[in-house]
Amino acid sequence: MTLSMRHADRHADRILELVRSGRPEIGSDIVAQSWGRCINEYRLHPAKPHDPVFISRVELEERRARQADIIACARYEMTTLYQQLADVESAVVLTDTDGVIIHMVSSPEFAAEVGPLGLRVGGKWSEHDAGTNGMGTCLAAGGPVSVRREDHFYTQFTQLTCSAVPVYDPSGEIAAVLDVTSRSSLMQQHLLVLLGMTARMVENRLIDARYRNAHPLHFHSRPEFVYTLHEGKLAVGDDGRILAANRSALFQLGMQSMEDIRTRKIEDLFQTSLEDMLQRSMSSSFHPVVTYRANAALRFFAVARRPATDAKGAPLALAAGAVAAESASVVAPTPQRVPPRPAVPRPAGAPGSIFKDPRLTAHLDTARRVIARQTPVLLCGETGSGKEVFARAVHEASPHAGGAFVAVNCASLPETLIESELFGYRAGAFTGAQRTGRRGKILQADGGTLFLDEIADMPLELQARLLRVLDERQVTPLGTEETHPVDFQLISASHQHLPQRVREGRFREDLYYRLAGIELLLPPLRERSDRRDLIAHVLATESGGVGALSAEAERLLLEHPWPGNLRQLRHVLRTAAALADGRPITREHLPSLTQVAAPAALPTAVAQARPATPAAEPAAADTALPVKLNPIQANERQVLLQLLEQHRWNVSNVAKALDVSRNTLYRKLHKLHIEVSHPD
Known part of the structure; x- marks a missing residue:
């Protein structure tokens, strides 16, 4: 008997013994409960070989069409989370309520390895089909779950660890499951938090997508939490009636379900009307204004906006990804973070002195x-x-x-x-x-x-x-x-x-x-004859006059085509100065100039979402910021910097990728102290 066969037998014996013994853990442990369902309800056996289940291409296309808005709302959030995890042996997965994978983000290498196990688009991962696993058990339990290696029902999945959370639609029903599957068994509780935050961003985007004719209203009891992941969000009809709410809104207003709030009008919740809130929000430049809970002394800070379909109304808040509803992005661990150092003053100089072309x-x-x-x-x-x-x-x-x-x-x-x-x-x-x-x-x-x-x-x-x-x-x-x-x-x-x-x-x-x-x-930067002097000037500005270039780094900078021009140069050198931390800048401090782009032939976000190399590099540049950002803002800033680099500092293309207006993106960049208008 081979080693793998003995391992499979031991794994099966452990599950069978626990389920048949009727130990107390069966009633309290979510994994043990799942094992019990697999054996007693689905009549599965852990020792029998498991063949992955796939639906047909036609059925898959039909399912993806039905879930098109959920996929659209989750696509960028999944890519962002994958980049933040910076783990090439991981996949971010979205399933429908039957456990069918309808979207997945991973490296091509890891996708090729786990594809034969059924971990690819079209694979079915309900408990009935795949035994105990993150996606299926999340659906069965109706809540977040982590299934570590040996927790899986079938032996061939014990090399993997899955963490999954439900995604709710505006009616309060589970609409999908968001999962991270990897070879790592570490930090699963932390990963559940990240997944939960990502799911909430998807839910907020789903409200925007399904209620584009409604007025979005953002509120919180603390003004600094408006336009963040923690805000309450309502979709309000023209008559002031509440059409949808996120989970934070229900919690803050003391509501138990969507049915409780859908019978209310805005006047039933706050001491204001929709029109008053719109006018006050506009006059305050869409900064939060004070309002009070109806029939109570509870104070809230709120902002109301015109519908997205109203061309004369104010632009919607960021409804996608790291900038969803102008809220913060997921905070993910970033490897090899450079220790912060005190910010140094930038040398002043006459703007005209840098023009030698x-x-x-x-x-x-x-x-x-x-x-x-x-x-x-x-x-x-x-x-x-x-x-x-x-x-x-x-x-x-x-x-x-x-x-x-x-x-x-x-x-x-x-x-x-x-x-x-x-x-x-x-x-x-x-x-x-x-x-x-x-x-x-x-x-x-x-x-x-x-x-x-x-x-x-x-x-x-x-x-x-x-x-x-x-x-x-x-x-x-x-x-x-x-x-x-x-x-x-x-x-x-x-x-x-x-x-x-x-x-x-x-x-x-x-x-x-x-x-x-x-x-x-x-002229663009690539055509300027004073590139060498300009690079030296910008480096002195971004490093406080202490930066130096190695010969190879200078050659890379001089030969680069600079599609983002001076703006791109400034951010590349700012990041390099932070990474070098006082040492001469070398090739390794210029990752955006040396990374190989994902092959254009790969048609999905799987190819585009190559793990950041490393994800901490843009964040390292934040150490030179004169304004301290909270962890969520810092992480959101990192994601936007990565997107700008990916789109060569073309703000219009980034706005198109996020499906937001340039106005909205400019406001977010300004809020996060990302300079895109100096120079332009």
């Missing part, structure tokens, strides 16, 4: 001459090519250098706030406003320079108002009839081709000619 110096000289005659300047170029740094250099050598340089990123503001940010407003201009008036950006730029970045993203209705301000040189704040004369020099920028936007009817032709007094094309 002949084309840039010529452009800079041209811009300085024309702006002295009040001629508007339009800067064009790829994302991250340094448009704002260039604009600052023009300002500092202009007749208005004594005034303020006011930058406005038109893509980073919600459409409902661009107008108030640009033109300002008086106190009480919004119904229910509890704040004082505010000078808009145009008034702030009086006597200085107004820099309108991503001007192509300005809404059409505001383009007309901006054109009037440029022609009349006076501005009227919202909520008042008073006009204020303004004198500022204008610099605009866009990575989009404005003439094409004009032809498409998405940008006013008269405003384009008003902005483009002179149009300058900034």
Whole structure:
């Protein structure tokens, strides 16, 4: 008898003895209970060979079609969790309520190893089909479960450890199971916490997906928990009736089930109405406002928004992945974390001093001459090519250098706030406003320079108002009839081709000619002849003047194509400086320049979700942050940095990957202190 056969016999004998003995553990241990069901109800035998069960391709396609919204909501969260685990011998799995795997994220190597065991899309893992296992036992028990190696019913699964949690739909019913299967048997309780957090993010996304016509309302008893994983979330109809709620909302409101809350209106829960909450949220720039529990003294902080399908409403919060509902991402252990060191001040320097490329110096000289005659300047170029740094250099050598340089990123503001940010407003201009008036950006730029970045993203209705301000040189704040004369020099920028936007009817032709007094094309980093000097300058800035490059590292930096331009260079060197920790930067400190991309031929997230190498590298850069983030924010920041690197610092592509607006993504990046508008 071989060693494996003896092991199988011992494993089977142990299960049979425990179940037949009727020991007390049977009634209290979730695994022992599962063994009992396998033998007594399903008539399975642990010593008999188990053949994996697969459904047909046609049935699989039908199941995936029925679960399309759940898969869409879980896909990115699963990929993020897999990357955070940084374990090549693991898989993140999603099953339906019959235990059929409908989506899976893993490395190609591990997927090939466990595929013959049935761990692949289409495999069936209910207890009846596969005995005791994480996915099937989670469904049978109706709650989180960890099934370690020897806990599995069948011997061939004892090389694996499974942890699984249920995913609930907006009606409160189990809709799917989220599972991590790996060769490791460590930290399963911690992994259950991570899975639970991921499941809650999927549930929040599912509410957004199924109630896009409803008003999302976020609340918590503590303001810092609004827009986080711990927030309560409601979907509210136009009539104020509650359509759906997440589990945190039920708990905070003292409700037992969705049936308890679906009969209520917002006035039954809080001392406010839907319209009042919407107006107060808008006037507070969607920061949490105070409200109270109906018929009680319990205080909450809440934010309400217009439906996602309302084009005139405020943008939805991040509804996907590490930025789900603008909440935090899962906190996962990160290997080989670099010890933090004190942040060092960055050396100051004149922005113009970093331009040594002949084309840039010529452009800079041209811009300085024309702006002295009040001629508007339009800067064009790829994302991250340094448009704002260039604009600052023009300002500092202009007749208005004594005034303020006011930058406005038109893509980073919600459409409902661009107008108030640009033109300002008086106190009480919004119904229910509890704040004082505010000078808009145009008034702030009086006597200085107004820099309108991503001007192509300005809404059409505001383009007309901006054109009037440029022609009349006076501005009227919202909520008042008073006009204020303004004198500022204008610099605009866009990575989009404005003439094409004009032809498409998405940008006013008269405003384009008003902005483009002179149009300058900034070269991308890969075409600049001063790359070596620029790399040295950025490294000195990011390392506090103590960074040094090895010859090989310098060669890698000089030869890299830099699709993300200066923005990508800055973050690569910031990460490298943190990893080197005062030592010379070598090849190993530049992982994003040396990693091999996943093969494009692999069609699913399995290929795309290669484990981060290592996942701690972006997090290491966080040690230089001047602002301390909590663990959830730090981890969310790490995930977004990885996505930006993956998409070569193209914010538009990252926003498309997350299925959110660029405005929403810009707000999240700003909140997490990820610089994407400096330079641009």
